Amino acid sequence: MIHRKLATALLLALTFGLGSLKLHADEGMWLFTDLPSDQLKSRYGFTMTDEWAQHVMLSSVRFNSGGSASFVSSTGLVLTNHHVASDTLQKLSTPEHNYIEDGFYAPTHAQEVAAPDLELNQLVSIEDVTAQVNAAVPAGASVAEAAKARRAVMSEIEQKSLDTTGFRSDVVTLFGGAKYHLYRYKKYTDVRLVWAPETKAAFFGGDADNFEYPRYCLDVTLFRVYEDGKPAKIDHFLKFDEAGVQDGDLVFVSGNPGRTQRIFTLDALKYLRDHRLPYVLDYLRRLEVLMQQYSYEGEEQKRRARNLQFGIQNSRKAYTGMIQGLQNPSFLEKKAKDEAALLKQIKASPELKD
Structure with a gap:
């Protein structure tokens, strides 16, 4: 099937009426390499610079267990959803300490708990490798042969990139095979749980309220990434705005992995x-x-x-x-x-x- 896979993407919305929390979502799910700069400038008067986009991209984090997150401090603090963290909370829980039901809080760095099997990825670069992938398909190849050739060269590109840069390297297929991009990620493998609310707050309303609006729950958890046994020093992170969203503000959401099926036949x-x-x-x-x-x-x-x-x-x-x-x-x-x-x-x- 035709699909468009987005390793990291931006969604945007323009807010109307803060009190009623009404939102107008503008159309689009955008790659960092194909952001709607002209559209944002003409509609909203917002000038999207390369520096701004790079900052947002580097502030965004991917969980290897599935889900999005953001760096929110210079000392490696990571904010994500409780449901994204639930796999880790489940692994850390025991009959005596049920972190999903009861929550968790580490008052100090020393009390933060290592998350087993968890890896966080920070996207650091994107390279168009479409020409390399297409060149590997011999003329007259069958559909199966072409797919095999593409898979082989994509693996070669990933391995060469890993050996050269040391970054995790993934070739992603875009627009049903019209483009291929190489995404390089910095890996954080020392990840520790900092805080998680109890499930009655995190999943308030249960299945009945899930995917409904408005929804009232504390679907949030905090982790921290470490390097060499110390909290990682992070240059790019999203700062909390205590004033919150104001009426008419332009709001962006960065997340990965993402997928849209808009081009399905x-x-x-x-x-x-x-x-x-x-x-x-x-x-x-x-x-x-x-x-x-x-x-x-x-x-x-x-x-x-x-x-x-x-x-x-x-x-x-x-x-x-x-x-x-x-x-x-x-x-x-x-x-x-x-x-x-x-x-x-x-x-x-x-x-x-x-």
Whole structure:
């Protein structure tokens, strides 16, 4: 299927009415190498400089367990969601110390707890390697042969980059294979838990409130990255603004990994609606029942099952929203018109036809 994978991206919104917390989200999910500078300047009078974009990129963090975060201090403090941290909280918990249920707080650096198997990645550079990847595909290659050749050269590019720079190196596929970018990350492997709220605050409202707006919960956790046994010295981090968002402020969200399926074809969306998503939802519902039954067997079983249960319920609700959107006739009607207009434009242009 065609997809656009974004290792690190920006979302933006313009706020209206602070008291009612109403937001107007502008359209777009943007790569750091393709930011809408002209659009932001003309619509909002905001001049996006390369220095500003670089600062935001370097302030953003990726969890290897999945999820986004930000550096928020010069001493390696990292802010993320509680649900992103739940995997680590689960691993650190014991029958005697349930950090998911009871929360955690380290008053001093010495009391911060090492997070097992956790790695944080800071994106430091992006390189376009499209020409290298495409050049590796021999003329007349079949689809399978071309895919194999691309995978091989992507692995070579990643290994060469790692050997040369020492940075974690990932080649990502963009726009369904139209572009390939090499992302280099600085790795932090000494990561320690600083603070996490108890689950009654972090997941207030439970599954019923998840993916709903407004939502009232303390979905936040703090970690700290260390280097050579000491809190890491961080040059780029996001500062807290005690005044908060004001009416009319332009707000950006930086996150990774991200993905959008906006360029899926009409047939691909119909396949998702009629086959893929119903299958996934049926699987998730069955798995959810099994995990609920297991959690009823005792407190320890409930503790062990909680993180997986959250993941299942979170996915089930997300996929339910997706399929409801695809079942809206007006959505696919618009998609059909847009696709027909695009095909017409392609047929009318010799350059695009080639």
